[in-house]
Every structure is written in C-alpha cells, then in structure tokens.
Amino acid sequence: MNETSLNISIRDVTKKYDQFYALKDVSLEINSGEFMTLLGPSGSGKTTLLMVLAGFTNPDYGSVKFGDEEVILKPPHLRGIGMVFQNYALFPHMTVEQNVGYPQKLRGVSTSETKRSVEEALNTVKLEGLGHRGINELSGGQRQRVALARAIVFKPKILLMDEPLSALDKKLREEMQIELRQLHDTLNMTTVYVTHDQKEALTMSDRITVINDGELMQLGTPNEIYEHPNNHFIADFIGESSLLPVAVRNGKASLNGEDITLAEGAEKSGEFLLVVRPEKAFLADKKIKGSNYFVGKLIDSIFQGESQLLVVKLNADDDDGHEVRVRVPNESVTQKALPAVGENVTIGLKVADSYVVS
Amino acid sequence: MTIVDMEKPNERGLQQVAANERLTFFGLTLPYLLMVTALIVIPVGWLFYLSFIGRDGSLSFENYERMMKSKAYIRIFLTTFKISILTTIICAAIGYPLAYFMSQLSRKWANICMIGVLIPFWTSLLVRTYAWLVLLQKKGLLNNMAIEMGLISEPIKIVHNTTGTLIGMVHIMLPFLILPLYANMRAIDKDALKAASSLGATPTRAFWTVFFPLSLPGLLAGLLIVFVLCLGFYVTPAILGGGRVIMAAMKISSNIELYFSWGAASALGVVLLVVTGIILFIASKLVSMDQLGNR
Numbered sequence: 001m002n003e004t005s006l007n008i009s010i011r012d013v014t015k016k017y018d019q020f021y022a023l024k025d026v027s028l029e030i031n032s033g034e035f036m037t038l039l040g041p042s043g044s045g046k047t048t049l050l051m052v053l054a055g056f057t058n059p060d061y062g063s064v065k066f067g068d069e070e071v072i073l074k075p076p077h078l079r080g081i082g083m084v085f086q087n088y089a090l091f092p093h094m095t096v097e098q099n100v101g102y103p104q105k106l107r108g109v110s111t112s113e114t115k116r117s118v119e120e121a122l123n124t125v126k127l128e129g130l131g132h133r134g135i136n137e138l139s140g141g142q143r144q145r146v147a148l149a150r151a152i153v154f155k156p157k158i159l160l161m162d163e164p165l166s167a168l169d170k171k172l173r174e175e176m177q178i179e180l181r182q183l184h185d186t187l188n189m190t191t192v193y194v195t196h197d198q199k200e201a202l203t204m205s206d207r208i209t210v211i212n213d214g215e216l217m218q219l220g221t222p223n224e225i226y227e228h229p230n231n232h233f234i235a236d237f238i239g240e241s242s243l244l245p246v247a248v249r250n251g252k253a254s255l256n257g258e259d260i261t262l263a264e265g266a267e268k269s270g271e272f273l274l275v276v277r278p279e280k281a282f283l284a285d286k287k288i289k290g291s292n293y294f295v296g297k298l299i300d301s302i303f304q305g306e307s308q309l310l311v312v313k314l315n316a317d318d319d320d321g322h323e324v325r326v327r328v329p330n331e332s333v334t335q336k337a338l339p340a341v342g343e344n345v346t347i348g349l350k351v352a353d354s355y356v357v358s
Numbered sequence: 359m360t361i362v363d364m365e366k367p368n369e370r371g372l373q374q375v376a377a378n379e380r381l382t383f384f385g386l387t388l389p390y391l392l393m394v395t396a397l398i399v400i401p402v403g404w405l406f407y408l409s410f411i412g413r414d415g416s417l418s419f420e421n422y423e424r425m426m427k428s429k430a431y432i433r434i435f436l437t438t439f440k441i442s443i444l445t446t447i448i449c450a451a452i453g454y455p456l457a458y459f460m461s462q463l464s465r466k467w468a469n470i471c472m473i474g475v476l477i478p479f480w481t482s483l484l485v486r487t488y489a490w491l492v493l494l495q496k497k498g499l500l501n502n503m504a505i506e507m508g509l510i511s512e513p514i515k516i517v518h519n520t521t522g523t524l525i526g527m528v529h530i531m532l533p534f535l536i537l538p539l540y541a542n543m544r545a546i547d548k549d550a551l552k553a554a555s556s557l558g559a560t561p562t563r564a565f566w567t568v569f570f571p572l573s574l575p576g577l578l579a580g581l582l583i584v585f586v587l588c589l590g591f592y593v594t595p596a597i598l599g600g601g602r603v604i605m606a607a608m609k610i611s612s613n614i615e616l617y618f619s620w621g622a623a624s625a626l627g628v629v630l631l632v633v634t635g636i637i638l639f640i641a642s643k644l645v646s647m648d649q650l651g652n653r
Contacts, residue, residue, distance in 0.1 A: 054556055076555040077564075083556040089549035093571045102567075103557035150557065160556075 005190040006067040006157040007032040013052055013062030015045075021214040022048040023059060028209060028216065030192060035184050037193045039201040040211035041237065047162060049211065050194045054160055055079050066158060082151035082189070084161040088143045090135045096122070096146050097131035103154045121149040124183065141172050148180075152187060159184075161193045165200065177203045198238045202226060210234050232357045235275045242324045243273040244314075246356050253356070256315060260292040261351045272356035276349055278309065278327040283339070284348035291348040294324065298345050301338065306330055308338060312347055402631070409624035421625035431609075431626075438606045438630075441520070441595065442588035445527045446535075449584050452528065453535040454577065458569075460536075461543035472540070475533050483530065487594045490526045491517060494598075518600025526598040527588060534587060535580035542576020543569075582641045586634055606630050 008030040015023040023045045030036045038046040051057035053064060055076035064072045071079055091099050100121050104114040122128050125145040135143065144164060151159060164180075165173045181204045184191050195201055201208050202222040210217040210225065210233075218230040229235040232243055246255050246262075248269050253262050255274060262274075287293050300311035308328045315321035326347055328338065339345050412418035425431045456475075460468045478486060493499050494517035501513040516522055546569060554564035592607040599605075606626060613623035 054552075056552055056555075076552070077558050077560055079556075080558070081556060083553065085549045085553060087547065087549060089547055089553035091550055091554070091568055091572075102554070102559075106558040106563065147553075150553075154558070 004155070004157060004188050005033040007034075008053065008158065008190060008192070009063070009065040010049075010053075011063040011065075013049070013059045013064065015048055015052070015057065015059040015214075021045075023052070023062075024214040026062070026211075026214070026216055028219070030190060031206075032190055033188050035181065035191045035193065035204060035206045037195060037201040037205040037208045038211055039195060039198060039208050039237075040217075041196055044211045045214040046194045046196075046211045048214075050160055050162055050192060053158075053192060054081060054083055080156055080158075082154070082156035082159045084144075084147050084151050084159070084164045086163045086166060088147040088164075090143060090146055090150070092135050094135070095131065096127065096133050096135070096138070099135065099146055100131075100149045100153050102150065107154060117153050118149075121153040124152065124186075125149045140168055141176070144168065144176065148183070152183075152189075155187075155189075157189055159187075159189045159191045161191065163195055164193075166195075166197070173200070174203075180204060202238070210237070212237075228355075229275065229357055232273045235273070235357045240278055240325060242276040242278070242322070243357075244276060244322050244324065246272045246274045248272055248356070255292075255294070260354065262354050262356060263352050264355050270358070272358055274354065274356050276324050277353070278325040279307075279329075280349060280353040281324060281326040282348050283310070283326065283328065284346045287346070287348075290352075291350050292354055294347045294349075296321070296324065296345060296347065298339050298341050298343050299323075301341050310338070310345075312345055405624040405627055408620050409628045411621050413619075413621070421621045422629075424622065425625060425629065434604050434606055434609050435629075437604060438589060441523060441527065441603065441605060442585050442591075444524055445531055445588050446581055446585045448524065448528045449531050449535045450577065450581060453532055453539060453580065457536050457539040457543055457576075458573075460540055461546070468540075468544075475536050478529070479533060483593055486530060487526055487597045490522070490529065490598060494522055494525065517598055519602055520599075522598040522600070523595045523603045526594040527591060530594060531584045531587060534583045538579040538583065539573065539576040542579070543573050546572045578641060578644060582638065586638065589630060589634055 008028075010026060010028040010030070013023050013026045014021070026045075026049060038049055040046040048057055052059050052062075052072075055071070055074060059072070062072065063070060066079070066081075091102065094102070097118055100118045101114045104117055109117070118131065119128070122131060125148050127142060127145050127149065130138070130142065135146070138146065144167075147164070161180075165176050168176060177200055180193075184204075193201075193204065202225075205222055207219065207221055208225050209219045212233055218225060218234050220228075225234065226238055229238060235241050236243060244255055246253050246260070248262075248271075250269065251267070253260050253272075260274070284291070284293055294312075294314050296312040296314040298310055299313045300309075302309040302311075307330050310326040310328060312324045312326060313321045314324060324347055409421050410417055410419065412420045456471075460471045463471065491498070495501070496513045496515070496517075498517070500516070501510075504510045505513065516525070550568055550572070551564050554568045555561070559567065590607050591605065592611065595603050595605045596608055607630075610623045610626050610630075613619045613626065
C-alpha cells in the first residue's frame, strides 16, 4: 500500500436512538485507496456511518480503525480526514484562498508553503485564479470545488464526502461525477462517498455498500450489485426493475401459472420475485428458444430521447395484473414502428437474464 | 401582424398594472409616514429651533455655550456615556454566552429559554425597577438575607448609586442584546463548525476562527441597540441612582420641570441626538464592512 491512503476497518458499529437502530452491528473493510460508496435511501443510516467515521457521531459501541490505529475515541479534529459536506459548509467570512488555506494555517504550515499548496489545490479542482473571490460570488459548482480543494489541500489519507453533488443540476452533477472519480484516481486517497443516487454510485465507485434500516444489505462492485442483487430491496432500489412474483416448486418456476426457465435460483422451493430490467426485456415477434415470454397489453409509451419506455400490463383484465417496463433503444430512424397503446404485445426476457430474488 | 405595424401587445395595460402596484405599496406605508412626520419630524424640528432661542427670545447660541462651559453639563455627559458603555459591556458579557448556549439547543428548548428571556417584557418597566429597589435597598431582601446568613454585619450599599443603576439597566437591556444576537447565531451553519473541526481545528479554535466572526453582525446590532437605548434612558437611573447618577435624559427633564428652560433642554436633546447619530453612523460603517467580508 502507498503512503497517500489508509484502509478503514469498521467493526460492530452500533448506534441506537430510543428503540430505533440507526446502525446495527455494521462491519465493513474499506481498502486503502478504494472509492467506496455508501448507498441507501434517506434514513438508512449511511450518513450516520459517515459521521461515525468523521467523529461527529459517537456510536454506542464498535470499533473504527484507520490503518492499524483505533480512532473511535478520538475527537474529529485529531482524525486527519478531509471532509466535503452536503451544503459545502464553506466559511462565508473568508475568501476562497482563506478557506482553502484554513487547514494549513491550523497545521502551522509556513505562509509560502500554504500559498503554494492552496494554489496547487485550486489548480486540481480547476479554480485557478479565483483565490481572491468571496464565497458569495461563486456559483454552486464553484463552491463545491472550493469545498473539495479545502478537503484535499493538506493531503489527508482519507476523504469523506456526504452527498456532495446533490445540490447541483443534473448536467453539472454528471460532469462532476466523472471529475471526482478522476481526482480520486490522481490523488489516490481512500474515499468514502455517501449518496442516495444509485446511478451516481454505479458511475463512481470501486465498490458499493448498500445500507438499509441501519444494516448492510450487500457489498460488491457496481457490476455485482446491479447484475446480482441479493434481495428484492436492492433489485428494486438499483435500476428501474419490475418485480414479478414467481413460485418455485421442485426446481420448476412458474409465473401466473405458466412455466418459466430461470438462470439461477430455482434450487429452493418457495415464493420469489423475478427481476426484469427494462433494458434487458425486449419486444418479441416470435417465440424463439432461450427466452421467457410474457403476454400483456401496452398501457403507456413514453418517449425519453435516447429510448422509448413501454409500460406493459400482464393479465390486463385482472385488476392486480403486474406491470413490466421495457426500454426500446432509439437506435435508428428505420426502426420498425412501435406498437400503439392498447395493443397486445409479447415481451421476451433471455433465460440468462432471468433470475429471482427473495 | 406586418413589420410596419410593430405594435407591442398589451404594453399600456401592463404599465398600468405596474403603476397600480407601486401605488398600493405607497398606500401601505402612508400611515407610518404620516405618523413619523407628525410625531417625530415636526417635534424634533421644533426642538432644534427652540435650542437656538435664548432667554430673551432672540436667536442665539447661549444654550450651547452654557453646555460647553458648565462643568455640570460635561459631567452629565460623561456619566451618561460611562453608564451606557458599562451597561453595554456587561450586557455583552452576560448575553453572548447565553445566546450561544441557546443557539446550540434544539429549537424546542431554545424557545423555552427565549420565553425566559422575554418574560421581563411582560411586566412594566416601572414595576421591574421598583422590584430591584425592594431587593437591593438598605433593608431590602438581599441585605437582610446576607446579614442573617452572617456574610456581612452591616448592610452594603448597592442601590442609589452607580452599581444599583447598572444592575437595573443591565436587567432591562439584556433582551435587546440577546434577540438580534440569538437570531444571528441560529443562522450560522452548524456544518461550518463541523468543517472547521474536521479540518483540524480544536473546539476553541473553531469557535474563534469561525463562529465568533460569523456572529459579529448580530453582536454589533445588539450592542448598538442597547447603547443607544441607554443614552436616553430615564426611569431606571432616576429611581435606582437615587439622585446621585444624573444622566442626560434626567437633566432634560429637570430643565423643563424645574426651570421651564425649553431652550436648554432642547439643546441637550439636540446634542444627544447628534452624538447618537454619529455613533450609529460609525457603527453602520463597521457592520457594513463586516458584511463586505461576508461576500
């Protein structure tokens, strides 16, 4: 491992508020230099976990180690972490330069060295030349960059980020996602990133930890989390899946009484949910082997630019018929006409893409 | 529509709407404007005029000359400023920590504390001042208790002097300092302090480098309100000072009630007004400088 980053070892961290567990026996190993995202809906405990790492929230019990050093009893200012807050938390009474130089001043770094490191940090976040600006003269995106420069100027080995992009508009947010990831690759510090935006998590992370109700649900690479969700919560939370009830009896799966073939998960009997990703489902003219097919009625068709989203209701006559979403890519103008709303359609899903979760 | 006939649709109508809006706003401020004119501008103008009228009814500077020459007047001004400055400083020393404490509480508890701060406002100024007299006088509650407990053998003099005046004035002025200061402190981003801490600042360092500078506008506003109110304060120093602490407002009153000297009273009022104006001007410069730094 190089000296610019530290691994983080979280063990049995538990935080209880009255009867409610914000964190329940959370254990997690974050590798040195890794970009780890804590992903979960609001109130899941992801921010609490980040605050425990930063030292702003003390758990009831548990251990947090940076490298080999136990830090759980240390106050925040002795932990040596860089942190970027959701609303930037810049100092409005200081200029950009003073904000970024603040941690250096606290560390007794010489004036000339501070000046040099502030310049370097501002260059890194592409804010060169704006050092003398006041904070209120900056746009949201620029403030975000100042907050980032301030958090990295003293070269911390660990960088914590609490939904840093949530206040930016979509286009800027997507640009910043790529930039943050590139920055991480350049500086190579261990990064723990909190977000509720699954797409953001998929875009940026080395690994993702999905948290819900204070518990770790799944830990894996973006690919693993997306392609092999552990349970229906993750299958539902990541991507825009449709979940269809499937009964498995003696290794045979059936949906609405019709047999289907599963790629995996037919070993145990019971009630499961079939995960249908809209981009993996397709409109079928004829039934070819190797896919499962469902017949339904097209009830909505939405143009979304790069694709057309079709909403199909299986067993349309039934009030509680399930809806399946199918994404048809906007590939070319010669593409054959899409079915009209109200028509009956057949949806296909390859056996390889057919898996169930509990 | 042809290019020649470049009519701007509804231009006149929309201008009329804007004009009506302006008229409405003017209408809303009218009662206040009338009141200020009738009750402040005219009397103050009249006072100003009177201050330049001598005893014989002619235009003269004698009222001002007397003030410059008379040691009594100079002493009164010094007392007024001394009491006002001391009250302001003591208010800040007591009010800042309290406002800070309240700003760190949850909204619910802060509101309960705020009721505590505001309760004094529910009783009349006169009642509160006399209550202090009852507590502090020679055979008052405080002296009696201290003697009974054996802390002192003789009653100590804590009223009818500067000490008593200060105690009463600080008590009455405190809410005026706390209200703007607390509002300011509430608005300070708590994450900014967390950020300072995560960047390596000890709690003390974070307070002095982040919280305190950000609370300055509220502190200055509070100090200013207290100081200016103190300058013109009458009831409390009159009762708790026992005639030994004479402030400008009391001299104005005695000039009129004892000597029927409207000219002298007016001149004193004008000087007080001008001095207050200068202080406000300087303070507003200070505050706006600070806000400049915020930008």
